[in-house]
Amino acid sequence: MSAGLHGALLVAGTTSDAGKSAVVAGLCRWLHRRGVSVAPFKAQNMSNNSVVTPDGGEIGRAQAMQAHACGLAPSVYFNPVLLKPGSDRTSQVVVRGRADGHVTAMSYRTRTAALRDVVAESLAGLRARYDVVICEGAGSPAEINLRATDITNMGLAQAADLPVVVVGDIDRGGVLAHLFGTVAVLDPGDQARIAGFVVNKFRGDPALLAPGLEQLRALTGRPTFGVLPWSDRLWLDAEDSLAAVADRVLGRPAPPHGSAWLRVAVVRLPRISNATDAEALACEPGVAVRYVTEPSRLLDADVVVLPGSKATVSDLEWLRRTGLADAVCAHAAAGKPVLGICGGYQMLGRRIADPDGVEVEGGAAVDGLGLLDLEVRFDAAKHLADPVGSALGFPVRGYEIHHGRVVSSGDPVLLDDPGEGSDAGTVLGTHWHGLLENDGFRRALLTRLAAQAGRDGFVVAPDTDFAAERTTQLDVLGDLVADHLDTAALEHVINHGAAPELPVLTTGLAESRR
Template identity: 55%
Template sequence: MARGLLVAGTTSDAGKSLVTAGLCRWLARRGVRVAPFKAQNMSNNSMVCADGAEIGRAQWVQAVAARAVPEAAMNPVLLKPGSDRRSHVVLMGRPFGELQAGEWATGRKVLAQKAFEAFEDLASRYDVVVAEGAGSPAEINLREGDYVNMGLARAVDLPVVVVGDIDRGGVFAAMYGTLALLDEADQAHVRGWVVNKFRGDLGLLQPGLRMLEDRTGRPVLGVLPFLHDVWLDSEDALAIAGWSGGGGGAGDAGRAAGATLSVAVVRFPRVSNATDVDALAAEPGVDVRVTADPDVVAGADLVVLPGTRATLSDLAWLRERGLADAVLARAAAGRPVLGICGGYQMLAEVIEDCAAVESASTTTVPGLGLLPTRVTFAPEKLLGTPRGEWRGQEVTAYEIHHGSATLRPEAAGVSPFLDGWSRGAVHGTTWHGAFESDGFRRAFLTEVAQRAGVAWVPQTAAPGFAARREAMLDRLADAVEEHLDTAALGALMGLDG
């Protein structure tokens, strides 16, 4: 048996990513060399490692929690949905082709083999590997081709703990039903339960926990409380619990200092790397709202067009919903607009996909015309971790894109903005993650506030974004130590003492 653990869940968003991150930080604080792992991640939120490999954003953060260097083996298969029936495949950090819906059960044997090899590689270099499952292990219609849940557990002989979200209700039925739907060989790997997001009197829950243990023959390894103000870079676009819905980062300190700065983030159907705006939302006095409402876009102090996995179709959607008109009106009035990656590409005069990278056939369409650029899509994906500066502030970032923007030669009234351009109050860049650079974020928002006539000022004494992430990871580890049976978990992972 490999020294490790598989953290499965009764549903998507049950808390697998958070529990995995908490376990990684708890083990790292004990001096254990631990690596996170997810055999297959389906997400448009990704990150570029130092060696240029692309992995899921959640696994990158889990590596930070583990105090390990993020690498492709931690997320060997990344599926990036391009439509409801097609996903782009990233294998060991590099583009590998596409997977159609009809190939879901049969077309993944090579992916499974690479995933198992990646796990074994990590297991040979780390003391423990904490693997995160995907969705539910009881997706019985997909079991034959599964290599991320019980298929992984069987292949590398991992014990499994199942996390259930009690805040949604029905957690006991979900746990019991998960076990009941598995065959006997899969059931043998399920070793315990973790209840997540509990609020209230634990005494009232105890009878149910005892009945669950009696009926399943597996122990409840702990009950984690609902942790407020804890977020984790999400696999699901714009579903970050710490701030989605607006105002997650404003706090009393920001309101005491002056007016709140409002930011509207357009919710594209195929939004990607939406974690770019986490740092904006974490800034005191900044209220971030995710929206598809033209009136909200029109009224905000800053509107953000985030990244997207389908620039052309999401641009068409922007026009159909009346959002494009709201963005154009803002720009005409000199009110701030920011485009990031796909959102930046939409600001161009022309978008050309002659290689049919995003489209079913070659096509050229007009952009919003707010920046004098021409975007061209190429088959080769550009990946990197660039560094730069703006207004004297250092910026670190990462880039993941097929489209490149070229400035029209005779263009006037433009100035550099990171790797992109600004004209008036319109800014565009392909760089993701730039707003995690505290000085740059605060300088940019100060300029936005001045243009918007809002009396917002940055709270320079407030913790920076990286410090907030570290504090969050330590809070998760504290919760693991306080509320879970760490002795039992350590024994499951093959650790002594």
């Protein structure tokens, strides 16, 4: 029974993309459906996929998804520190929803003491308000080179007295070694917080894995709380760009309602942000969405999408260097539709100015692709908004996260109210993320784009409900937890922590010779 359930749990992973976000969302959904007051928490996230909270802040998209799993609106307290990479060396720091400068990997360490206080205060507030808080780690606690300044894995577990469950991705291979090694490289105090394991993304008969899990328990003294099967239904709301794989069809497209498919090519920019905008298109039957990174992949595309970018000027240079800029312009010249979103929208214009060095140190001004009559200027202050309006005859809502401001535009607007975006016929764009999630607008837009692309046999499905698709995915995650994990054991860990006097694993040369 959930009565009396009170505590917190940290879900860590052997690697990035091991499935931490999904497991946290599944645990949150399972608890929420049982009537438990539960909230998600990720102390520090590194991702360019983000959302705007109702109070005007910015957090990682994964934590927004986890909040919805709990039946909650997103909050900056669910993800108090967000790092948004703008290059291989620098990231923008977002603290409780607000941009707070840029850091390198080395300079960030000088800020962790202050950020540790922000994290501790945020988590303490959540624990006072909710019965259970399910925390998500970042990367892997096995990155012991980062342990001294860690505020999101074992550093958080020690500071907040959290038990830890480690998730391993068996689809990558070597999961037993990953799980064992993750524990073994930790110091004894951190090892004592590891309560057990979850194996994720398993294909086949779990009975085949049972002997290995028994040996893992014998080696570590810790149980595996369950084996989660691979599910083709889980692909929405990716945490970061790792999921935006070039040349892979996004999602599991259903057959078309008409006689023709609509082929959408989303340019996979190096610093792509909010790649999840394309997911609403991929939910539509007969729409095949594919990420592309080289010009030949645009030859058979009906629609080209330039998505958001955390480094618009740099990614525009990459477009030119790879030949994709010419390919996009050729696509438009052939009368086929091009859609730009946020940074991609800015690239479609005539000129981008960055006089204050928001993206380019020392400032810059570059030519855009010239497909829209648009000039953009970067401001140091980030624009965050959660607007509503109308477009193509339908009510719409979205969210904005950008530094670029439109200073000149000669094209008709895409959104009639509030007069935002550009609609130049076959080339159109908007700063609004989430616009494609509006069902009526999306259907009208797809019908128009298919006609422009000459796909007369394409018929848009009349009943795709994107919000319902998201809810269904959350329920799938909750079902996986309920059906495949030892929930009674996990409840005990949440209430009482890791078992006392767990074995300490040793890996040092001196110990191995004894």
